Amino acid sequence: MYRYVKISFCLVVMIVFSICFLYSAHSFQQDSFIHQKPMSGIVGEDLELALTMLVDESVMSASIFFRAYGSTHYEEIHMETQNRNWQGIIPGSQLSSSGLEYYIVLTTNDGGWLATPTDAPNKSPHFVLIHPGKESQVFLDTKENNLLISADILILSPEFEELVLSEELVIALSFFNAPNIDTNSVQMKIDGEDYSSQTEVSDGIISLVPGTIKPGTHRIQVQMKTKQGLIIEPIEWKFRVAKTGIDLRSEIDFDGDLSVRQSAEYLGGYSKDVSGINGKMNIGLPWVKSRNSFRITSRESEFQQSQNRFSGKIELGDYLHIHFGDFNPRLSSFLLDGKRVRGLGIDLQLPSFRFQFVQGELNRPVQWSGKVDGGYQLVANKSSINSTGHITYFMDRTGYTFRQAINAFRLSFDFNSKFLFGIHFLKAKDEISSVEKEFSHQAGLNVDTTIAGLSESGIPVGEYTYSQFLDSVTLGGHSISFSDKNWGGKNPVDNLVFGFDIGSTFDNRNLKFDFSWNMSLSNKNIWDGAMTLTEMDTTLDDSLDGLIMGEIDTSSIPFDPSSVEDYIIINPYMTPLLPIDY
CATH class of the missing domain: 2.60.40.10 (Immunoglobulins)
Structure with missing residues (x-):
C-alpha cells in the first residue's frame, strides 16, 4: 500500500488549493x-x-x-x-x-x-x-562444468520478436554495466551458425552485421565468460526478417467481429423496439495498425444528434496516433475531457514532447424536430392586419440546431517528469449558414384561433404543411413576414478558451504540484456579428463620446473588435465584454 498526495492549484475564476490522500492496494476498482x-x-x-x-x-x-x-x-x-x-x-x-x-x-x-x-x-x-525462472543451462563448448552466473547485459537490437529488413539488420548488445566480461570469450550464433569471427567487441558494445539473412524467424545466442573464467548465462532471443517490400499475405494481421442486437423497451405505457449492429475491424502491419469500429442503431434520426458511431484509429508505434470519425479526445478538463467529436484527431507523443490536435464538429446541423410547429411557427402577437384587411403573418423558425465546429490543440513538455508545462487553445462556434431558413415545404405548422381570428378572410384554423400555408396566403392576397435572423429557437454561440499549466512531481510521483490558468470568452448570441469600436461606443452608452460605458477610452484599445471576428465575435452578448479589462 502506498500513499499518493496530489496538490492542485487552478486559476479560472478563483484560485483553489486542495490536498488529498489516496490509498491503493492490489485491487483496482472503478x-x-x-x-x-x-x-x-x-x-x-x-x-x-x-x-x-x-x-x-x-x-x-x-x-x-x-x-x-x-x-x-x-x-x-x-x-x-x-x-x-x-x-x-x-x-x-x-x-x-x-x-x-x-x-x-x-x-x-x-x-x-x-x-x-x-x-x-x-x-x-x-x-x-x-x-527468474528455471532455464536450461547451456554451456560453451568446453569440458568445464561450472555454475552459470548472471550479468547485466542489455539487448540493443533487434528487440524480441522485432521485424526488420535483412539489409538493415544490426545485432548489438551492451555490457557497459558488466565490465568484468572477457571480450575474447564472446561467441555469437544465429540459428546455431557461428558468427564469432565477424563479431566486434569494443567500448562495452557487442555488434554484428551478419549480411543477408533469409526472411523468417531466427534465433540469436550469445555466450561469454568473465575474466576469471566463470561462464555467464547465455543470452537468447528471437527476431524476424521481412521480405523486401511488404508481403501482405505473411505480414498483415487482421481480426474483427460483427454482432446484432435487438431489444424491446417499455416505458410509461409505451413500447419501442430497438435494433443495432456493432462491428469492428483491426488491420495491422508490424509498424502500423488500423483499428476501426462502427455502431448502426434504429435510434438514428435526422431530427436529433447522430446516434450512429463510426470510429477509426491509425497507430504508428507508440508515437503517433491518428483518429478519424467519432472519438473522445482528452486535452484538458477546461477544454475537452472525453466529449465526443466527429472529425480528425492527431496525437504525437515523444519522450519529452506531446502535441494533440482536434478538428471537427461537436454538433451536426438539425433542421427541425419532425413535429407540428417543430420547424415553422406562426407568432400571433407579431402578426397584424391593416385597415384594408391585408394580413401579414409573422413566421418564425424553431426546432433547429446549428452545426458547431471545433478546433483545439494542446502542446505540452515533460522534462524528466520533474517539470511539466503545457499550453492549450479551443475555438468552438455555431455555423449560422448550416440551418436553412426554408428547409422543407412538407413541415407542418398550426393555425390557431388567435391567428385565424385576425380576420374572417384569413386562413381557417387547422394544421397545414408549409407549402399549403403559402398557397393559402397567396390565394387570400395576404403576405408573410419571415426574418433572416434572430429566430425564436436557439441563438448561435461562439466560444474561445486558452490557457496554460505547469506542474512538478516529487517523492517518486507521490507528491504532485499543478498550476493552471485559463480564460474563456463566451458569446451567447452572434446573430448580428461583431461590433466595431464605434458601435461599441454608441451601443453601450448611446453617445459617440469616445468612451465605452463612460469609462474606457476607445483610443486605448489597440484593435478594432471586428478585426478579430475569425477568432471571437465581440458584441454586447460576449462575457466578459471587455477582456482587456477582465
Missing part, C-alpha cells in the same frame, strides 16, 4: 469494473490478467499493453470475453526478471474508453514483480 493485479510472476510461465465488469457497460474490445520494466515500447495482446469477464494471457516467454509494466484499455461501443490505471496509464502503468 464504477464500471474491478481488476485484481497479480502479486508476481515467473519467467517462462504464462501470466493471466483478468477484469470483471460491474455494470452492463457496452464494451467492444479490451487490450493489454505490456513491456519489460525499463523498456520504451509496449506490446499489445487482445483480451477474450465471457459474460462480464475479460481475460488475457501474457506469454511466459515475454516476461523478464527486470519486472513487468502493463495497463488495460477497454473500448466502448460509443467510442469512449476505460482504463486501469485511470490516470495516464501509459505513463504510470501497473508494475508486477517477475521472478
Whole structure:
C-alpha cells in the first residue's frame, strides 16, 4: 500500500488549493469494473490478467499493453470475453526478471474508453514483480562444468520478436554495466551458425552485421565468460526478417467481429423496439495498425444528434496516433475531457514532447424536430392586419440546431517528469449558414384561433404543411413576414478558451504540484456579428463620446473588435465584454 498526495492549484475564476490522500492496494476498482493485479510472476510461465465488469457497460474490445520494466515500447495482446469477464494471457516467454509494466484499455461501443490505471496509464502503468525462472543451462563448448552466473547485459537490437529488413539488420548488445566480461570469450550464433569471427567487441558494445539473412524467424545466442573464467548465462532471443517490400499475405494481421442486437423497451405505457449492429475491424502491419469500429442503431434520426458511431484509429508505434470519425479526445478538463467529436484527431507523443490536435464538429446541423410547429411557427402577437384587411403573418423558425465546429490543440513538455508545462487553445462556434431558413415545404405548422381570428378572410384554423400555408396566403392576397435572423429557437454561440499549466512531481510521483490558468470568452448570441469600436461606443452608452460605458477610452484599445471576428465575435452578448479589462 502506498500513499499518493496530489496538490492542485487552478486559476479560472478563483484560485483553489486542495490536498488529498489516496490509498491503493492490489485491487483496482472503478464504477464500471474491478481488476485484481497479480502479486508476481515467473519467467517462462504464462501470466493471466483478468477484469470483471460491474455494470452492463457496452464494451467492444479490451487490450493489454505490456513491456519489460525499463523498456520504451509496449506490446499489445487482445483480451477474450465471457459474460462480464475479460481475460488475457501474457506469454511466459515475454516476461523478464527486470519486472513487468502493463495497463488495460477497454473500448466502448460509443467510442469512449476505460482504463486501469485511470490516470495516464501509459505513463504510470501497473508494475508486477517477475521472478527468474528455471532455464536450461547451456554451456560453451568446453569440458568445464561450472555454475552459470548472471550479468547485466542489455539487448540493443533487434528487440524480441522485432521485424526488420535483412539489409538493415544490426545485432548489438551492451555490457557497459558488466565490465568484468572477457571480450575474447564472446561467441555469437544465429540459428546455431557461428558468427564469432565477424563479431566486434569494443567500448562495452557487442555488434554484428551478419549480411543477408533469409526472411523468417531466427534465433540469436550469445555466450561469454568473465575474466576469471566463470561462464555467464547465455543470452537468447528471437527476431524476424521481412521480405523486401511488404508481403501482405505473411505480414498483415487482421481480426474483427460483427454482432446484432435487438431489444424491446417499455416505458410509461409505451413500447419501442430497438435494433443495432456493432462491428469492428483491426488491420495491422508490424509498424502500423488500423483499428476501426462502427455502431448502426434504429435510434438514428435526422431530427436529433447522430446516434450512429463510426470510429477509426491509425497507430504508428507508440508515437503517433491518428483518429478519424467519432472519438473522445482528452486535452484538458477546461477544454475537452472525453466529449465526443466527429472529425480528425492527431496525437504525437515523444519522450519529452506531446502535441494533440482536434478538428471537427461537436454538433451536426438539425433542421427541425419532425413535429407540428417543430420547424415553422406562426407568432400571433407579431402578426397584424391593416385597415384594408391585408394580413401579414409573422413566421418564425424553431426546432433547429446549428452545426458547431471545433478546433483545439494542446502542446505540452515533460522534462524528466520533474517539470511539466503545457499550453492549450479551443475555438468552438455555431455555423449560422448550416440551418436553412426554408428547409422543407412538407413541415407542418398550426393555425390557431388567435391567428385565424385576425380576420374572417384569413386562413381557417387547422394544421397545414408549409407549402399549403403559402398557397393559402397567396390565394387570400395576404403576405408573410419571415426574418433572416434572430429566430425564436436557439441563438448561435461562439466560444474561445486558452490557457496554460505547469506542474512538478516529487517523492517518486507521490507528491504532485499543478498550476493552471485559463480564460474563456463566451458569446451567447452572434446573430448580428461583431461590433466595431464605434458601435461599441454608441451601443453601450448611446453617445459617440469616445468612451465605452463612460469609462474606457476607445483610443486605448489597440484593435478594432471586428478585426478579430475569425477568432471571437465581440458584441454586447460576449462575457466578459471587455477582456482587456477582465
